[in-house]
Amino acid sequence: MSESTRYSKRTEGVTGSAIRELFKLTARPGVISFGGGNPSPAALPDGIVADISRELVASNGKVLLQYGMTEGLPSLREALVPYAEKEFGIRADVSGILPVTGSTQAFNLLLDAYTDPGDVILTENPTFLGATQAMRLHELRVVPVDSDDKGLRMDALEDAILKYRPRMLYTIPTFQNPTGVTLPTERRRRIAELAEKYDILVAEDDPYHSLRYCGESLPTIKSFDKAGKIAFMGSFSKVISPGLRVGFLICDDAKLMRKCVICKQSDDLHTANLNQAIVEAYLRRDLLAPHVAATCQRYGDQMRCMLDALETMEGVQKFTRPEGGLFIFAWLREGVNATDQLMKAVEKGVAYVPGTYFYPDGGHDNTLRLNFSNADIPTIRRGMALLADALKA
């Protein structure tokens, strides 16, 4: 190809997830990684999925291996109705639920269907890097809104709404990525009110919802939605398996949902049937609840182990104390650069993600994100000791 070849404007300057690139650098043999957002291997139900897969294909393979509907496997959509109500307090109609190829796709479809280049989208600050990348590929103007130790600040949010007239707000209200912070009930209710008042579509991303290790479950923003302005995105990646790529979108705006379906038709025609059927079996056979309970036990222990290590760690100024999810966010001393420190840490044998990547406008160089779901307790102990060493050096 000639050097002058022109590509699409939307991909100009979008370089791919910096985290995924960083992982390639830090993926040295023997390095303990607190970097990803991967489930524990022990939490991946390979035995059950192996048996279910065979059973499903043997008994219903002529349907599962055939083309399916873009709108999703009808029996999974039906099973998602009571699940949405029980788990998320969301009353949805079958027609308001769209199974998708991971909740990543749900967000991409919403951006396809609802936004035009140049539109403003508000986000938490910091926020999930993958979502920011999707916004950039849609040529949106990303405006981060100040957060405090409970998540989005409502005064800052309303100020930003008045100032920028955004089309959308993207938020992860529960055990946020990267901070682990959970937005209080009153702010959730308020977001639903602001969405109605100012005609803003809220993309509520709630993949960690079921992974709570202490405290009370909070109502979703969507459960306060009276005006059909909240689009809810759920995922089975954290509670069954990310490799299966099944999530779902719930949306009361029939026209918006129809547009999402049309866009999905061009994206991948439909989500793989077998993968949808495996999730359906988890829901219908009551396999999900006990699996999630066991996973919460495991991850809760791992989180407490990591928090204990942080308590006494020199060089760590502050850190979040999540009640669930996969991540802890930490602040090194002012002036210390977590990206520089990462290289030292990797040499010691441990890796994390510098927090700066999660801030749409950069900066906050002294922050870092630690994942506690992937490594077991002995590994977390060893890794945190290595990290303490690296930060001392």
Place this chain on the structure above:
Amino acid sequence: MSESTRYSKRTEGVTGSAIRELFKLTARPGVISFGGGNPSPAALPDGIVADISRELVASNGKVLLQYGMTEGLPSLREALVPYAEKEFGIRADVSGILPVTGSTQAFNLLLDAYTDPGDVILTENPTFLGATQAMRLHELRVVPVDSDDKGLRMDALEDAILKYRPRMLYTIPTFQNPTGVTLPTERRRRIAELAEKYDILVAEDDPYHSLRYCGESLPTIKSFDKAGKIAFMGSFSKVISPGLRVGFLICDDAKLMRKCVICKQSDDLHTANLNQAIVEAYLRRDLLAPHVAATCQRYGDQMRCMLDALETMEGVQKFTRPEGGLFIFAWLREGVNATDQLMKAVEKGVAYVPGTYFYPDGGHDNTLRLNFSNADIPTIRRGMALLADALKA
């Protein structure tokens, strides 16, 4: 939602696949459908896939159920290298092969990565409706190029290139959808030359390639590509299972491939691992070739049965005689409207797709597409008798 709610510009006026909507209308119990593009249930290998699924998840579930790479399952990519060479005459590097969630996604990624709204894309006339829809969602200007009974006319193609300065050409050179026509070798070579000469990216869509029932296999356009201007899209939907949603993109332009990977990251993060592993098993265990041979035997018989019925059918003026694929295209008498006739046919108990939907600019109201892969021979005989009845009436 208020009536005035604004949605994205890209989805304005895109109403979804007319075919899929038509199917809902014609899906009456007992109606024989020649409408879709579905494989025969008998050609869907449920027994083998059931066993393979269990075995793969049981033996490698901790990898398959975990997050995978956007670039695809490394072992599948490796297996695709010799497959691409043997089946399609394409010499590709692992880095030039991207497994995707059905070849639908491959085309969507190319449009994301290479085109801007307003760009011109050339297509055959008629062409695959799903591809046209993807072009419209990318706000491209779709310019159909005249075809004859051997496919794209080279004089018309070069004229259109000079007149419209297109960014891309989309073509299905082998057993085209909807016509079933196959482009001769000399024209394939010529397309590769024109792509280089005029700096046009060619999206070569070749999902039916292996389904040949007579005649000699022809070289792909990609096999003549010296300048890295041909992006090749393959699919396992027609030769293993569409419900698994696995296809692949082959592209020598490293920068374009990188951009496709970045777009895929935002689309669905990665293609489901289990689904990729099932396809890999088909390739590595030499399961694909015998399965394709048996499928060709079946579909070839079905095609000949349908062609025989067309020979004597009153009201059918002309029809294509494909050497493979899934479809026959037919012309009713001038002035007869195939959409009007469809309603009569459905009342008799048989359905097809009016050809007009495949023409980007509409018209050609007397044409229709018939699928011969889904129904077995007794059903084809019965359905064609009903169709003859309907056309007589």
